[in-house]
Amino acid sequence: MDDNAITKIVTQYMAAWNEPDAATRQTLLDQCWSDGGVYLDPRASLVGRDELARHIAAWQAARPGVRLEFMSRIDVHHNVFRALWRLVRADGSCGDVSIDFGEVGPDGRLVRIIGFFGAPPALR
Numbered sequence: 001m002d003d004n005a006i007t008k009i010v011t012q013y014m015a016a017w018n019e020p021d022a023a024t025r026q027t028l029l030d031q032c033w034s035d036g037g038v039y040l041d042p043r044a045s046l047v048g049r050d051e052l053a054r055h056i057a058a059w060q061a062a063r064p065g066v067r068l069e070f071m072s073r074i075d076v077h078h079n080v081f082r083a084l085w086r087l088v089r090a091d092g093s094c095g096d097v098s099i100d101f102g103e104v105g106p107d108g109r110l111v112r113i114i115g116f117f118g119a120p121p122a123l124r
Contacts, residue, residue: 001079001104001108003076005108006074006076006079006081006104007076007081009031009032009072009104009109009110010032010074010081010083010102012028012031012032013028013029013032013102013113014068014069014070014085015028015031016028016029016032016033016056017056017059017067017068018041018067018068021058022032022053023086025053025056029049029052029053030049031053031078031109032109032110033049033109033110034049034105034107034109034110034111035048035049036048036111037049037052037109037110037111037112037113038111038112038113039051039052039055039112039113039115040112040114040115041112041114041116041117042089042115042117043116048064050052051113053057064090065089066088066089066090067085067087067088067091068085068086068087068088069085069086069088070083070084070085071084071085071086071095071097071105072084079103079105080101080102080103080104081101081102081103081104082099082101082102083099083100084097084099085097085098085099085100086098086100096117096118096119097118097119098115098116098117098118099115099116100113100114100115100116101113101114101115102114
């Protein structure tokens with residue numbers, strides 16, 4: 001899979017997080033997220049498109065008006081990527097910059113996302 005195709009898939013994934021309409025969000029996830037895709041972040045461990053869809057819906061409900069935006073281009077090699085993003089609150093203020101690492105499977109959809117929130121910890 002070429003870099004442009006992976007960039008498109010990751011962009012659809014981010015759009016799903018920002019989509020308020022459940023049916024449209026589901027269509028985006030159908031296009032970009034593998035049936036058994038694994039999502040991990042410091043607060044969640046999910047498997048499958050349905051679990052991710054429920055997680056996103058609950059996340060949106062708890063944070064009205066919040067959106068995510070990229071803070072870097074999507075960096076791709078082989079079938080993996082990384083991208084920096086941030087949370088933007090309804091009032092326009094921004095949360096921490098965070099990073100996702102992910103992998104695209106043979107069917108061209110995401111099979112794994114591993115997210116980290118905030119800046120990396122300082123060396124001791």
